[in-house]
Amino acid sequence: MENNNEVLLRVEHLCQYFKMGRKELKAVDDVNFEIRKGEVFGLVGESGCGKTTTGRSIIKLYDITSGNIYFKGQRICAGTRSYRDAIAAAAKEKKEAIRAAKAERKADPSKAEECRKKIDDAKAAFTIVLLENKKNIEDARRDHTKSDKEYSDKLLAELKTKYEALFEEAKEDPEQTKKLKKEYRKERSIAKKTKLITKIQMIFQDPIASLNPRMTVREIVSEGLVINGIRDKKYIDEKVYEILEMVGLVREHAGRYPHEFSGGQRQRIGIARSVIMHPDMIIADEPISALDVSIQAQVINLLNELRDKLGLTILFIAHDLSVVKYFSDRIGVMYFGKMVELAPSDELFAHPLHPYTKSLLSAIPLPDPHYEKKRTRITYNPIAEHDYSVDKPSMREVAPGHFVYCNDAEELKYREELK
């Protein structure tokens, strides 16, 4: 059933490195996942493990180092590092091959012909790799910068066909044609400015820091519309009121400034701002961590409601596991830039496989003194747990829909565990 669902976002080999002096910080390292339409995907892990960076990379707040991100089947982000690495590796190979051939020739001059052939072969192989990867890099760069343009072009084309038919219909009526023309012009100007990336919106962690204190709520919420080229004040106002009421605020709030609101209401404003663009997907980056317990429940209920009403897909980033469990359909666990386990949430909590997941689950405090007094926390020490010196690990599907980062030996062990 779920497998039939359309994949909305696909992240492939996402790597995001940051320069730190001479060294490189691998904030996100080779992460793969898919988010289906209408589901809530939870991303958990301790602070500094790259959850937020993943979210921010998806919405193009960073230029990703390598990997691809597809949204609605279109590549919106692409990094070039892997291709450049491939070229460098091929060059090194070529060099070594040539050196070996030359050495051979020196040792035995009679094989000169053979050796020359070898050298030529190596050069040719390298050229193939070079060209292929150069093309890849070019594609990646084009997709990375032009995806929005392509999307708006597509929209324009659609509009054009739609209106051409309409014009055809209203050919006899000049009044109607005029009206249609006006509408067409308006929609075209909007479509021109539409970007694919606006279909993904973000809710930030800190509702105080993420709202401009000098803008009224109306300005904050409508900013996206204005940027998209809508100038009709009346339309904007109505839209703002509608959204404010949808998130549980009232019309009168539109004229106020953020500091006049409580924490929970501020987070509602943040949600309103992201919902007004009619996004297909929302990235919620720890939207409740800075809130009080009683307010947290309000915000979660609101997000749930919106999800049902607008058919949203949500990437939910948090470190509070009980909330993630409650809210998400599938959960990905991250540890130091790597995705270590990915499974439907019930499955993950019932059968955690990766030792880090186990340690994470064992740390959740529950409102139950007797249970708490007996709870033992499992500590996770990657060096002691895994031996990856020979057998390299990768993401493997251990049970249907349940992926774990492991090597062969561990895969067997995990399969045993599941039985």
Add this chain to the structure above:
Amino acid sequence: MDKILQVKKLKVSFRTVNGTVKAVRDISFDLERGETLAIVGESGSGKSVTSKAILGILAGNAIIEGGEILYDGKDLLKVGEDDMHKIRGDKISMIFQDPLSSLDPIVKIGKQITEAMLLKNKANRRAGRKEFNTMLARLKVFMDEAVGKENPETIARIKELVETFDKFNISALKLENSYNIAHTRAEELYADIEDLLFRTEHKQKADIRAKLIVFSKKLAAVRDPFLTAKYEDRLSAIALRLKEESDRFKEKWSAVQSVRRLITGEEVKREVPETTVALLSELKDLLREICEQTKPNFFRIGFYQYKNPGSAPEQMEVEELNEKALAYLNENFMNEFLALVIRGVQRSYENSLALKREVPEKIGALREYFLAGSPEKKETRRRCAEFSALVERSIDRLSVNKDSIAYTFSNSLKNAVERYFFYCKNNPKEEARYERQTKRRDALIAKGKNVDWKVVPKVVMDLGEQIRNIVAILDRLEEKYAADVAQADAFDGRARSVELIDFFKDKASQVVYRVTKRMAREKAIKLMDEVGIPEPRIRYNQYPFEFSGGMRQRIVIAIALAANPDILICDEPTTALDVTIQAQILELINKLKEERNLSVIFITHDLGVVANMADKIAVMYAGKIVEYGTADDIFYDPRHPYTWALLSSMPDLDTNEKLDAIPGTPPNMIYPPVGDAFAERNKYALQIDFEQQPPMFEVSPTHYAATWLLHPDAPKVPIPKTITDRIKRMKKLGGAEHGKQ
């Protein structure tokens, strides 16, 4: 268990531009030794304000409207800044919410940890001496009294004995001091060597030769008849070898250096020869052995030395020495002295008990007087002063455990009475002012002028309330004294006396306990190790920004623990941290609590966090405690709708249905609601909740809740299903038949 901290009817408000915010409204709780009290509530419920009031670090615009915080015979709300300084950080210390803003970004971690240790030490030593002297003088008075004037010989003997006690204590202190200094030096040297070995092991720069010279100098200072008498030979042998080594080093060094430089033009890499390392490790082991000896009992030996000046300590095992000294002490001094002390203590206790028996009727008279109404100023003051004097006399001054209520009584009474008279005078004034201003304003408005000022609302205190406050203070004393009198049979003079002598010893050793910078450093490193920071020796010299969030919070905990406090206040220590680190920090606090018998006040808004920490939980809402009970009471049998709401608004791992969010926001505390503050957000609210504040209803002797639902006339409201379900589930999970059966 004894109550270490008592908060009584605390009221705190803040003066702001918009009006007075009533942050804490009349809360009371007790904290017992070795217990964890969790205060749970939303932001703005007054949790942090309470904890800050305890430490005396409220913001400048805070007004303490009433109440008491009793700790160690003092009322923390009324002590001066000088006294507070001795308590804050030293006896009561605090872990703040945000580790980022509570550490100084430009001071190294090590310095931040040791700072307080060094500052507090000096003050402690002075205070110890003072307390020793006053207590001894007091003891003498009572002993004299117990013996009676008709025995001038015994009184003379007492004088002699007390003098001896004082003097031999001083002589013992001298011995101990010299021992301590030598011991400290040995420890310092040990740490130095460990440092050097660590550096050489990690191939860091170190000037070995200079270090060796310093070491031999320091080694010469490690000499004390009690500490090193047995090791004399080994020490001098090693000192000799140390000197040889450093000399050899010098020659070899310069020779090798010059030749190498000639040949290669390079500086020689300074490698430490293995012989040196071996020597140093040997010295290190020896020092360890010296440091780990049992400490002789200087209290006993001091007496021996005082009686036989000039006699050298004999070469014998510490245990044997202690035994002998004890026998000598008992025979010549202690038996006699202890007998007298017991008599003195008994006498003091009896005196105070007799007075305590007298007190209740006086209290009765005084209470009648106040309840009769409109007390006259002069008369009241006279009566109160008289009564306070009686109570002051009735305090058993020789008791080591101070009776907080009696100690603070006279001050509290005086305060309350003065307050009453102040308002007697001030209320009419205030009303007159209000009348006047309203009239003027109305007149201006009637004239049609544009009035741009408001009348400041009148602050009229209820005089009846003030009287009730006074009576409450009297009641409390009466109750306490009644309990004391009832327990009179359990009095054990001998145990008390031993306690008292221990107190003297304790104070005396406080005087000689000296903290050097080096010692503080070692202690800090030990502390960092204790709170779970890997490689503390390297970390010691780093800045806060080099630490991760969890590590930073650990440093804050280490600083809080550096002074070895009695009470630790944790103000949301884990809110900024993620689950795993949170679990670690909670485990750490729990562990330290067990080890040091700390009392902890744990403030949080997350009920899940406190389940494994708390012995007792106070749920606060809008400046009041709405429910108070043990952890089991609160989690398995919650009674207040707010507690229900808190419990059901957070999802646990098995929640699937819609969350019960609490609608609305907390009330504006400038205009606190008339009735139950939670009524507006409460779906179980009764009509009376909007009209009248509920009192604390008792559910069980440990469990109280302030809700009208517990009133016998109230309709029966069952606990919400989500919570009962969860409790059932939890019991299954906990796998036991716990609960209330």
